[in-house]
Amino acid sequence: MTESTRRWPGYNAIWRWHFYAGLFCIPFVLWLAVTGSLYLFRPQIETLIDRPYAHLEISGPRATAAQQAAAAVRAVPGSVLHRYQLPDTPDQAVQVIVGAGARETRVYVHPQSLAVLKTVDEDQRLMRIVFRLHGELLAGTAGSYLVELAASWAIVMILSGLFLWWPRGGGLGGVLYPRLRSGGRRFWRDLHGVTGFWVSALALFMLLSGLPWAKSWGGYLKTIRTVAEGQAVKQDWTTGSAGELKARTAADAGTRAMMGEHAEHGGMAMAHPMGSYAPLDRLIATVTPLNLAAPVLIAPPTGMGAPWTAKSDAANRPMRTDLTLDGTSGAVLSRTDFAERRLIDRMVGYGVAVHEGQLFGWLNQLMNLATALGLILLSVSSVVMWWRRRPGDVLGAPPPLASRPVAIGFVAVLVGLGLFLPLLGVTLVAVLLTERLVLRRLPGARHWLGLRPQAT
Numbered sequence: 338m339t340e341s342t343r344r345w346p347g348y349n350a351i352w353r354w355h356f357y358a359g360l361f362c363i364p365f366v367l368w369l370a371v372t373g374s375l376y377l378f379r380p381q382i383e384t385l386i387d388r389p390y391a392h393l394e395i396s397g398p399r400a401t402a403a404q405q406a407a408a409a410v411r412a413v414p415g416s417v418l419h420r421y422q423l424p425d426t427p428d429q430a431v432q433v434i435v436g437a438g439a440r441e442t443r444v445y446v447h448p449q450s451l452a453v454l455k456t457v458d459e460d461q462r463l464m465r466i467v468f469r470l471h472g473e474l475l476a477g478t479a480g481s482y483l484v485e486l487a488a489s490w491a492i493v494m495i496l497s498g499l500f501l502w503w504p505r506g507g508g509l510g511g512v513l514y515p516r517l518r519s520g521g522r523r524f525w526r527d528l529h530g531v532t533g534f535w536v537s538a539l540a541l542f543m544l545l546s547g548l549p550w551a552k553s554w555g556g557y558l559k560t561i562r563t564v565a566e567g568q569a570v571k572q573d574w575t576t577g578s579a580g581e582l583k584a585r586t587a588a589d590a591g592t593r594a595m596m597g598e599h600a601e602h603g604g605m606a607m608a609h610p611m612g613s614y615a616p617l618d619r620l621i622a623t624v625t626p627l628n629l630a631a632p633v634l635i636a637p638p639t640g641m642g643a644p645w646t647a648k649s650d651a652a653n654r655p656m657r658t659d660l661t662l663d664g665t666s667g668a669v670l671s672r673t674d675f676a677e678r679r680l681i682d683r684m685v686g687y688g689v690a691v692h693e694g695q696l697f698g699w700l701n702q703l704m705n706l707a708t709a710l711g712l713i714l715l716s717v718s719s720v721v722m723w724w725r726r727r728p729g730d731v732l733g734a735p736p737p738l739a740s741r742p743v744a745i746g747f748v749a750v751l752v753g754l755g756l757f758l759p760l761l762g763v764t765l766v767a768v769l770l771t772e773r774l775v776l777r778r779l780p781g782a783r784h785w786l787g788l789r790p791q792a793t
Contacts, residue, residue: 346747353735355498363716374706383463390454393430402617408444412435434459486760498537502534549689554758574685595639737789777790
């Protein structure tokens with residue numbers, strides 16, 4: 338067989354892959370679009386939830402930050418301080434995150450009376466649940482793998498859809514705008530194709546920018562970085578809830594070890610008995626004038642010789658800053674702004690900020706919302722098209738044509754995609770082998786799926 342007889346896949350072959358990718362992806366695309374749209378408005382929703390604690394009656398001197406932290410720890414027996422969040426305004430309730438092992442509780446403390454106004458499990462906060470619904474289907478590591486798999490095949494769906502959309506003569510109708518008066522099949526085809534074209538770039542960006550969070554792809558990236566940099570890599574994002582819970586447990590154990598009466602080490606750890614958080618007030622006096630982007634979280638040491646830390650946890654990640662602090666003097670030991678991070682960290686940070694709708698305010702939120710609505714319309718129109726054209730006794734996949742040797746260039750593209758998206762590569766091989774070795778040999782499955790008979 339000569340190279341000249343090899344061909345890139347034709348329209349029908351790409352259509353079949355587009356069909357099967359969509360068949361798997363559409364339920365997940367709808368789910369991610371809805372949950373992602375909710376999470377876009379996390380700042381507004383959390384502000385609304387916290388409204389009862391935003392403007393409190395304060396008629397006298399405030400309690401110290403150490404007293405506020407101690408009150409929060411007492412409210413959750415067996416806990417220790419994990420993070421103290423600087424209030425945005427003087428009359429706002431102080432939010433203190435305390436923990437025991439992997440479990441964390443957010444405690445709202447009155448800044449004057451030290452009354453505990455509210456306690457909520459950090460993982461049961463509304464937007465935290467939405468976050469896990471979006472990224473893990475509330476199913477932990479297995480859910481993260483499934484969402485990543487769907488995202489990988491959604492990339493195939495979009496790329497193949499652009500190939501099918503590519504103009505092949507005629508005017509702009511059905512290409513840049515739908516012919517709304519055409520009716521019937523053409524109307525739905527135009528609506529699907531044109532919507533897909535307009536949302537494809539942003540949809541691809543959303544899928545790619547979400548991969549660093551995924552358990553498999555995020556771990557894949559971290560492993561490559563560790564090998565390349567020759568040392569353990571600390572990232573400003575989590576790869577699945579299991580890793581986050583493990584990190585919490587380790588930090589909690591380190592904090593408890595440092596809170597004994599003999600915990601002082603180099604002036605950077607807490608030289609105070611269990612339950613005393615005296616360094617907080619010194620550190621707040623240092624951090625407040627720096628005007629870091631809210632919310633600002635101050636955390637105790639988590640290991641022998643470790644310093645206190647303060648960080649901006651701003652949703653707009655390029656505004657984030659990390660500090661290490663001396664608990665005895667309150668001095669800043671080090672400062673790392675976003676611009677000083679490695680290139681890959683900055684790239685992911687910008688991607689996450691856009692993904693969450695926080696990089697450029699409400700315009701970013703509306704842009705992402707429009708993309709999500711476009712994906713919903715894309716999914717619904719595809720189901721309508723399939724339902725209207727499918728025969729009664731088969732799935733309705735586009736019919737296969739005679740197979741031809743595939744061009745080396747196309748094989749290289751597939752290999753590249755498989756290396757970049759490992760779950761896609763593994764499942765692609767599994768699908769091809771299952772079709773060739775199993776499904777084509779079963780007359781009923783072969784007929785329903787529209788496959789060619791097994792060659793003899």
